[in-house]
Amino acid sequence: MTWKERQHSFRLSDRYNAALTGTVFDIQRFSVHDGNGIRTLVFLKGCPLHCMWCQNPESMSPKPELMRLPHLCIGCGKCIEKCPENVFSIDSEGAFIVERDKCTYCGECVAHCYAGAMTIVGRYMTVDDVMEEVERDRHFYETSGGGVTFSGGEPTMQAEFLLECLCEAHRRGLHTAIETCAMVRSDVFERILEHTDLVLTDIKHMDSAQHRRLTGAPNELVLRNISNAAAMGKKLRIRVPLIPGCNDSVENIEATAKFVSSLGSNVESLDILPYHRLGEPKWEQLDRTYPLHGIEPNAKETVLTMHGVAQKYVESVTIGG
Numbered sequence: 400m401t402w403k404e405r406q407h408s409f410r411l412s413d414r415y416n417a418a419l420t421g422t423v424f425d426i427q428r429f430s431v432h433d434g435n436g437i438r439t440l441v442f443l444k445g446c447p448l449h450c451m452w453c454q455n456p457e458s459m460s461p462k463p464e465l466m467r468l469p470h471l472c473i474g475c476g477k478c479i480e481k482c483p484e485n486v487f488s489i490d491s492e493g494a495f496i497v498e499r500d501k502c503t504y505c506g507e508c509v510a511h512c513y514a515g516a517m518t519i520v521g522r523y524m525t526v527d528d529v530m531e532e533v534e535r536d537r538h539f540y541e542t543s544g545g546g547v548t549f550s551g552g553e554p555t556m557q558a559e560f561l562l563e564c565l566c567e568a569h570r571r572g573l574h575t576a577i578e579t580c581a582m583v584r585s586d587v588f589e590r591i592l593e594h595t596d597l598v599l600t601d602i603k604h605m606d607s608a609q610h611r612r613l614t615g616a617p618n619e620l621v622l623r624n625i626s627n628a629a630a631m632g633k634k635l636r637i638r639v640p641l642i643p644g645c646n647d648s649v650e651n652i653e654a655t656a657k658f659v660s661s662l663g664s665n666v667e668s669l670d671i672l673p674y675h676r677l678g679e680p681k682w683e684q685l686d687r688t689y690p691l692h693g694i695e696p697n698a699k700e701t702v703l704t705m706h707g708v709a710q711k712y713v714e715s716v717t718i719g720g
């Protein structure tokens with residue numbers, strides 16, 4: 400199903416349902432980078448984009464996924480022996496083959512891999528399950544001005560579940576934030592924003608054709624949703640992942656900064672995020688090829704130049720967020 404089909408198959412419900420189930424791939428406590436104060440980050444699976452530099456490729460699919468960490472594997476063969484679906488095999492040249500399509504996520508291979516080389520990313524949780532985790536640090540939110548941030552993947556891919564979580568968080572008096580690529584149907588986005596206090600969003604390229612080349616989708620909807628969020632009076636932090644040879648031209652950063660300056664005073668900052676390769680091993684663990692293999696991190700001078708360009712148009716520009 401394409402991202403467009405997924406968005407159009409979604410119908411907003413008027414009733415909030417705390418027992419609704421979503422697919423969560425991680426929950427991180429004590430974050431200080433993704434919104435105000437101390438926060439709990441809830442990562443939802445699924446993303447409509449396929450950015451070439453994605454640092455969380457395990458988040459792209461909305462379903463749970465099997466990951467194998469080759470550097471931990473001791474070759475004991477237990478996973479081959481225990482898997483009821485024959486997902487694993489060794490080919491004639493000794494390579495370890497994983498037929499992911501056959502996997503039913505039963506967890507047998509994880510349970511029997513004593514080296515800890517197998518893991519299933521993504522678990523089903525109810526809104527109440529998520530809130531139970533989030534509530535553990537209420538004291539820290541209250542003393543630091545923090546709250547809960549829903550990230551991904553792209554959290555709006557599970558729009559109904561996200562909306563339930565945001566509503567429940569607001570009902571409990573918690574500050575809410577979302578980290579979003581803003582590639583979501585506009586009426587759905589607006590409904591989500593009603594229960595969102597802070598929006599952290601990316602602009603990956605101002606040229607739509609380049610945006611499509613780099614992420615798999617054009618940028619018109621993204622820019623429209625960001626403009627709408629600003630018009631609704633939402634606090635925004637806009638990020639630009641600075642990818643060498645992809646979007647790190649003066650022309651693109653200038654166009655981005657001009658667009659951000661047009662959004663008005665609700666933009667708290669424009670954050671330039673220098674490229675890093677920390678996510679590359681995960682592509683291998685999913686048996687995928689990293690599209691930017693071999694690309695070096697940005698030169699320091701480039702980052703400083705882009706910072707200077709953006710500062711001509713936007714008052715608060717940070718490096719790294």
Ligand code: SF4
Pocket residue numbers: 467471472473474475476477478479511512513514515516517
């Ligand atoms: S059970 Fe774990 S350590 Fe053994 S072969 Fe499978 S992945 Fe490797």
Ligand code: SF4
Pocket residue numbers: 465481482483484485486487501502503504505506507508509
């Ligand atoms: S989770 Fe179950 S079906 Fe999937 S690979 Fe592991 S043992 Fe096989």
